Amino acid sequence: xxxxxxxxxxxxxAPRVRALCAATLGDAEEAEDAAQVTFLKAHRALDRFTxxxxxxxxxxxxxxxxCLDRLRAAGRRRSDSLDALLEADxxxxxxxxxxxxxxxxxxxxxxxxxxxxxxxxxxxxxLTLREADGLSYEEIAQAMSCSLDSVKARIKRAxxxxxxxxxxxxxxxxx
Amino acid sequence: xxxxxxxxxxxxxxxxxLDPAASAAASRHIDDCPACKGEAAxxxxxxxxxxxxxxxxxxxxxxxxxxxxxxxxxxxxxxPWERFAARxxxxxxxxALAGLLLTIALPPADEDDVxxxxxxxxxxxxxxx
Numbered sequence: 001x002x003x004x005x006x007x008x009x010x011x012x013x014a015p016r017v018r019a020l021c022a023a024t025l026g027d028a029e030e031a032e033d034a035a036q037v038t039f040l041k042a043h044r045a046l047d048r049f050t051x052x053x054x055x056x057x058x059x060x061x062x063x064x065x066x067c068l069d070r071l072r073a074a075g076r077r078r079s080d081s082l083d084a085l086l087e088a089d090x091x092x093x094x095x096x097x098x099x100x101x102x103x104x105x106x107x108x109x110x111x112x113x114x115x116x117x118x119x120x121x122x123x124x125x126x127l128t129l130r131e132a133d134g135l136s137y138e139e140i141a142q143a144m145s146c147s148l149d150s151v152k153a154r155i156k157r158a159x160x161x162x163x164x165x166x167x168x169x170x171x172x173x174x175x
Numbered sequence: 176x177x178x179x180x181x182x183x184x185x186x187x188x189x190x191x192x193l194d195p196a197a198s199a200a201a202s203r204h205i206d207d208c209p210a211c212k213g214e215a216a217x218x219x220x221x222x223x224x225x226x227x228x229x230x231x232x233x234x235x236x237x238x239x240x241x242x243x244x245x246x247x248x249x250x251x252x253x254x255p256w257e258r259f260a261a262r263x264x265x266x267x268x269x270x271a272l273a274g275l276l277l278t279i280a281l282p283p284a285d286e287d288d289v290x291x292x293x294x295x296x297x298x299x300x301x302x303x304x
Contacts, residue, residue, distance in 0.1 A: 022229065115225065136192070152186070159186055162225070
């Protein structure tokens, strides 16, 4: 594939790959680098692409693996600042989950990122692929190279942990 | 399905991942069960709170992204031989050159005895009779 054809491929698939990296990684700079590296890896592996899956699926899988690697690395160097802000972040989430308020998005994306960073990387990625990318469990299982049961368990556990954070800090079951 | 079974599968129900019969049974139960109904509502709010639909891609931003990717691809597009040359041969050549320059720059201890062995017509052919 010549440079012109590869640039056209990047142009076509960049929006989805960038959106996935942004939703999964939170940090804009890191997400942008992950998206670029996804295409760089794809370019290196083009001759090994067999055409068994669509190019979109293949690129998506490379992006998922890149994000997972970065989430794992971030988990290993997780800073104390996460713990310091847990109470404030959980309270913010608890407030928008309260039944009295209209359902809305958390406005501070850093808060969202810190809350999601408390999940283990596999849980966070599975939940993001479901909620932000709209994938079915079957598609998530393929993207993450895991079983359907693992996907069910990861998504269920991720949601339970997030709800649990708000319960713990609000001291109520009604958040 | 019992309350516990349905409560344990609320996440799948919410995502439309139950088969039609199980989904219908769960829906009937959730309508009548305050605990399951409340939990399902919280799960929906959770999704709304944390995940927003991605903004449509800006074409200018996409073009800039394509340019950055292609620049990295170009920088990456060196042959294995070039990579070997850059990583191994270049430093080796540098060391060899440095050695040669040192040899030239530093005069030998005895300029008449460069190799440390005395050579003369006599030493090679023996003394003349």
